[in-house]
Amino acid sequence: MIPLTRRLLAACTLGAALTACGAQGPARQGPAGSASPSATRPPVLTPGPGGLTPVFEHGPRTLGRTVAFTFDADMTADQGPRAASGEHFDNPGLIAALRELKVPATVFMTGRWADQYPAEARDLGHDPQFEVANHSWSHYAFTADCYGLPTVDSGGMRADVQRAYNSLRAAGVPHAMPYFRFPGGCYDQRALRALSGLGVTAVQWDVVSGDAFATDADAVTRQVLDGVKPGSVVIMHCTRSAAPTTERVVRTVVPELRKRGYRFVKVSQLIGETAGHR
Template identity: 75%
Template sequence: MIIRVRHVAAACVLGAALTACASSAPEAARPAPSSTSSRPPTLTPGPGGLTPVFEHGPRGEDKTVALTFDADMTADQGPRAAAGEHFDNPRLIATLRALKVPATVFMTGRWAEEYPAEARAIGADPLFEVANHSYSHYAFTGDCYGLPRVDAGRMRSDVERAYASFRKAGVENPMPYFRFPGGCYDQQVLKTLAPTGVTAVQWDVVSGDAFATDSDAVARQVMEGVKPGSVVVMHCTRSAAPATERAVRALVPQLRAKGYRFVKVSQQIGAAEARH
């Protein structure tokens, strides 16, 4: 299933043609502003200890943008994968590597189970960071774009099961960040997940890549929405977001030409916390 906007949320092998683009220094080489320790930065819990929600980084002169990719796969889509449907997108990952674009991949536990070698490779690459997108990709609230709903009593275990799947796949040091399936949450859900210690990560720019076939339209929508500190939501799922890799090839040089620097979500969260 694919993430779309919701009001409660505030809402890959390339050829030689990419060589010139890939020659620029990788933004990932810059440390996060709060990198005084090896522990990933998180936001301070909200009132009453609620799970904090992050939507974008500081709107300052430092023109950073975080590309995030949801590796979606629901708990019951194994038969579709076995029949040949591709929920991964290795060409997209290769494109990000060739262009030296750091990114945050919000991965479901089911995706990690289906593609353990790819999950492990993404997690081992310093260009990327792996974060939690639930195990099942079931919704955490009702009325969430037709997604099945996880029982309230199983929400924490669904998040924890995803981390267990990452460990089983060999993903080292997944980030303490969580993205709600469908972007759907409410105050009660934030209270329920508080003991997990995660920071919920949403976005402020919707790429529109879900089921899109026009990569230029996806790139244009991102370019029109990006501001300093933006978090862009995209997808790492071939079957449901076939235009994403082409859109990334188009928008990366455009953003760099406008002075934007690509960072991971952890760097933006670190910058936000450093300002408090």
């Protein structure tokens, strides 16, 4: 988790707050190579030169007022004892609010979070209002100097992503999306090369909510409302202990954006529109 600061807009491609929070067609091939029955294959961006992992930040600006809310469900291995002692790294109230407001959303979940909260991971994974994507297993950074996070060496990056998919499957998430969010939003060419061949699209964002460790819900609300444009991807968190204002923010922001003519979609829809718009 990181403090609210404009450094986010410059470092690590709008770096994120760190510690946060389920038709007929061909079988979907999972990012780690496992086939799973589903509807059509989720949209992904075309890899770059040499198969370099593609990066998605926002959808088209010219295809209507759509916005995707994304929520990081973050947890690291060393936070297990804190969870055991009663600290909450989940946020059922936020999920209930999204359901009540009928807001589809994409949840980027660490494998460690799924290990800690398997029933909640399974519930999200089976709810068509949500899509669950990969946020690494360890929540260690994939670059140096990423907001003080420990780092994964390049030889361990691919395994960390695959381990997260394994945890999601073990928790009962049947069709985790082929989308990956770098911890802290920090990546470089080495990290993108390390994940080449996994079939994932790296998903960033263009609106930083600033909900990490925030205590002023009004300030977070203003930041979201001031930042959203057609096709925006908003990053928020679903961890009560580290993002305690997020439910209040969502309950305020959603009706206001709807009054402005915005429609809420999942990241997969924006990626599909982007791929088809090129």
